[in-house]
Amino acid sequence: xxxxxxxxxxxxxxxxxxxxxxxxxxxxxxxxxxxxxxxxxxxxxxxxxxxxxxxxxxxxxxxxxxxxxxxxxxxxxxxxxxxxxxxxxxxxxxxxxxxxxxxxxxxxxxxxxx
Amino acid sequence: xxxxxxxxxxxxxxxxxxxxxxxxxxxxxxxxxxxxxxxxxxxxxxxxxxxxxxxxxxxxxxxxxxxxxxxxxxxxxxxxxxxxxxxxxxxxxxxxxxxxxxxxxxxxxxx
Numbered sequence: 001x002x003x004x005x006x007x008x009x010x011x012x013x014x015x016x017x018x019x020x021x022x023x024x025x026x027x028x029x030x031x032x033x034x035x036x037x038x039x040x041x042x043x044x045x046x047x048x049x050x051x052x053x054x055x056x057x058x059x060x061x062x063x064x065x066x067x068x069x070x071x072x073x074x075x076x077x078x079x080x081x082x083x084x085x086x087x088x089x090x091x092x093x094x095x096x097x098x099x100x101x102x103x104x105x106x107x108x109x110x111x112x113x114x
Numbered sequence: 115x116x117x118x119x120x121x122x123x124x125x126x127x128x129x130x131x132x133x134x135x136x137x138x139x140x141x142x143x144x145x146x147x148x149x150x151x152x153x154x155x156x157x158x159x160x161x162x163x164x165x166x167x168x169x170x171x172x173x174x175x176x177x178x179x180x181x182x183x184x185x186x187x188x189x190x191x192x193x194x195x196x197x198x199x200x201x202x203x204x205x206x207x208x209x210x211x212x213x214x215x216x217x218x219x220x221x222x223x224x225x
Binding site: 004031033040041042043044045048056088090094096102103104105106107108110 | 147154155156157158159162201211212213214215216217218220
């Protein structure tokens with residue numbers, strides 16, 4: 001299995017809703033990432049998990065809450081989002097964080113906040 | 115800090131060759147990646163350069179000059195399916211694998 005799987009592919013949520021994005025990989029990768037991508041912009045790093053521990057939080061608002069239940073799963077819990085949070089949310093994984101490993105990206109979750 | 119620059123858009127003709135440039139400034143260099151991203155899809159890995167020179171992989175080649183802070187992606191025998199954004203990315207370095215992306219170049223291949 002050489003894929004990163006993200007669910008759901010599309011999500012529409014209200015500003016008072018609570019929802020979660022899920023990401024799964026079975027490549028034995030020990031680093032996992034959340035990126036946010038607005039239209040016609042490059043991906044922007046949000047969080048990095050290394051060996052199931054949060055190692056980087058790029059000053060992301062607390063309405064985004066990441067969770068890594070085990071080495072294969074990464075969640076992003078969403079609460080009280082704003083319309084400007086509408087974007088493509090990409091999960092990625094790599095073999096590790098020491099050195100420079102290429103990333104494998106999931107196909108993303110297209111999030112719309114109404 | 116890091117700064118990565120790419121042209122915003124390019125247009126080329128099917129069957130032709132196109133070169134997409136990337137210039138970067140980084141406090142510590144640990145290689146450079148190129149990714150392809152079709153609209154609404156995930157970025158997919160194209161190449162990784164850590165040493166100077168040209169790396170060829172089928173119709174795609176990538177070049178790096180560390181002294182000039184410069185890389186390019188060369189696409190030969192262009193096909194319509196090559197219409198996509200091409201992202202240059204540089205690892206932040208240190209103990210973390212923090213990939214920083216350039217602004218991306220949107221390539222339109224015309225018949």
